[in-house]
Amino acid sequence: MAKVCFQMKGTAFTAVVMDLQSYSADLFPAQLKQKIDTAPQFFNASPLVLNLASFEGQLEDEQLEHVVTVCREQGLQPIACRGATTELRYTIMGLGLASLPASKSKSSEIPAEPAQAAPVKAEKKQPVVEVAPAFRPSKVITKPVRSGQQVYAEGCDLIVMAAVSEGAEVLADGHIHVYGPLRGRALAGVKGDTDARVFCRQMEAELVSIAGYFVMNEKLRELCWKEAAHAYLDGESIQVSAI
Amino acid sequence: MAKIIVVTSGKGGVGKTTSSAAIATGLAMRGFKTVVIDFDVGLRNLDLIMGCERRVVYDFVNVIKKEATLNQALIKDKRTPGLFILPASQTRDKDALSMEGVQTVLEDLAKDFEYIICDSPAGIEQGAQMALYFADEAIVVTNPEVSSVRDSDRIIGILQSKSLKAEQGGTVKEHLLLTRYNPERVAQAEMLSVADVEDILAVPLLGVIPESEAVLKASNQGAPVILDQESEAGQAYLDAVSRLLGEEMEHRFLEVQKKGFLKRLLGGK
Numbered sequence: 273m274a275k276v277c278f279q280m281k282g283t284a285f286t287a288v289v290m291d292l293q294s295y296s297a298d299l300f301p302a303q304l305k306q307k308i309d310t311a312p313q314f315f316n317a318s319p320l321v322l323n324l325a326s327f328e329g330q331l332e333d334e335q336l337e338h339v340v341t342v343c344r345e346q347g348l349q350p351i352a353c354r355g356a357t358t359e360l361r362y363t364i365m366g367l368g369l370a371s372l373p374a375s376k377s378k379s380s381e382i383p384a385e386p387a388q389a390a391p392v393k394a395e396k397k398q399p400v401v402e403v404a405p406a407f408r409p410s411k412v413i414t415k416p417v418r419s420g421q422q423v424y425a426e427g428c429d430l431i432v433m434a435a436v437s438e439g440a441e442v443l444a445d446g447h448i449h450v451y452g453p454l455r456g457r458a459l460a461g462v463k464g465d466t467d468a469r470v471f472c473r474q475m476e477a478e479l480v481s482i483a484g485y486f487v488m489n490e491k492l493r494e495l496c497w498k499e500a501a502h503a504y505l506d507g508e509s510i511q512v513s514a515i
Numbered sequence: 516m517a518k519i520i521v522v523t524s525g526k527g528g529v530g531k532t533t534s535s536a537a538i539a540t541g542l543a544m545r546g547f548k549t550v551v552i553d554f555d556v557g558l559r560n561l562d563l564i565m566g567c568e569r570r571v572v573y574d575f576v577n578v579i580k581k582e583a584t585l586n587q588a589l590i591k592d593k594r595t596p597g598l599f600i601l602p603a604s605q606t607r608d609k610d611a612l613s614m615e616g617v618q619t620v621l622e623d624l625a626k627d628f629e630y631i632i633c634d635s636p637a638g639i640e641q642g643a644q645m646a647l648y649f650a651d652e653a654i655v656v657t658n659p660e661v662s663s664v665r666d667s668d669r670i671i672g673i674l675q676s677k678s679l680k681a682e683q684g685g686t687v688k689e690h691l692l693l694t695r696y697n698p699e700r701v702a703q704a705e706m707l708s709v710a711d712v713e714d715i716l717a718v719p720l721l722g723v724i725p726e727s728e729a730v731l732k733a734s735n736q737g738a739p740v741i742l743d744q745e746s747e748a749g750q751a752y753l754d755a756v757s758r759l760l761g762e763e764m765e766h767r768f769l770e771v772q773k774k775g776f777l778k779r780l781l782g783g784k
Binding site: 415416417418419420421434435437438439440452453455 | 639665666668669671672673675676714715717
């Protein structure tokens with residue numbers, strides 16, 4: 273019997289989705305860099321799906337090529353385009369990306385629609401199908417998070433029962449609780465949850481961020497250095513107060 | 516079954532090789548058959564500290580490349596019975612080590628020895644990762660200084676994620692060895708204290724080696740400092756070896772010593 277070389281399996285991966293809404297040759301690279309700088313390690317080499325369904329107007333071939341190039345330069349790995357018009361199909365193939373249907377409800381409609389009507393349709397349907405939030409248990413870390421290490425609690429809260437060292441990074445889509453000294457960086461609500469908070473028993477962080485807004489070490493030193501504190505977002509500024 | 520202990524730090528120049536030589540000698544003095552391996556391929560130093568540089572014929576890389584047998588490469592220490600040195604190559608670089616090769620050598624050594632001490636190169640690259648990959652225990656050498664402490668923190672993270680033990684779901688037992696400790700400078704707040712370092716690293720303390728002229732002297736003479744039992748550093752290493760073997764001992768040389776008239780007369784270095 274010949275040895276089996278492979279086995280085919282179906283699986284689901286987690287990828288970052290970029291909803292491209294408009295294009296500007298200058299603004300796009302600048303804004304992307306700004307976004308990535310908020311959590312460089314998180315975005316580093318992360319697979320990316322470009323969602324074009326909510327794009328306003330018509331995206332040109334060269335524009336799409338530029339978007340993909342910029343993403344690659346910034347260390348992202350674009351793997352597919354979603355919800356693209358039929359005109360862009362060959363450009364997408366040429367860029368080595370896969371074409372994915374917009375989303376289940378739209379997939380059959382888009383190719384059938386007349387070209388002009390498609391963007392309008394897409395705009396109206398902008399609210400993406402919300403999946404009912406399933407209960408996700410928090411991620412619990414019992415050992416120190418060391419310099420150079422990164423812990424990400426995807427879709428849930430993160431609880432660290434030991435120290436987070438300088439040069440370490442803890443990220444969560446939800447809240448972050450640290451029961452040892454927090455000396456590294458803590459980024460809560462990384463997918464944009466503005467209600468996320470950071471709680472810690474001893475605030476010595478390099479950076480605390482909530483939904484992309486952040487405060488640095490210098491500011492924290494003035495507020496509640498080495499105290500039990502929590503950080504939350506108030507409008508566009510982060511408030512840090514003792515607990 | 517031999518116990519593999521890696522001596523590592525991340526940062527260079529903190530005393531990994533000095534500590535490897537002292538601890539290996541200490542274990543052999545306590546009657547355990549011990550081998551100390553120099554993983555710092557290309558920057559061979561251990562043989563100098565051990566005073567056997569003129570007796571190096573074959574080295575670690577020769578053994579890995581099967582150009583020599585282990586017995587040809589092992590150097591028997593002249594001072595301490597039961598102690599052997601496996602020197603690094605001076606002419607190759609760290610890419611000459613292969614994971615399989617290192618594993619084979621360690622497995623062969625494990626048949627004969629009770630302790631295998633791996634003297635890691637500085638850095639966190641391949642050479643250092645190779646030295647720590649097969650370790651059962653790790654001695655993290657740190658100076659009481661912020662950059663050294665941070666690098667140690669980083670290497671502990673690597674121990675916990677990239678060692679064989681960690682990959683199998685176990686843990687590498689960690690020990691903190693604080694070297695070049697100067698209580699006077701700690702008192703003047705020029706240096707981190709033992710408590711500061713323990714607080715940041717959260718690793719059990721194996722020993723504190725006071726800064727001592729004896730260490731430099733021993734290195735230049737090619738005799739591990741642990742043999743100089745007059746010196747505080749030598750005594751501190753002896754204590755550390757005892758703790759490594761599971762004995763409880765109080766930490767010494769942590770306080771500023773007020774030198775009395777008599778002590779000054781007798782010279783207490």
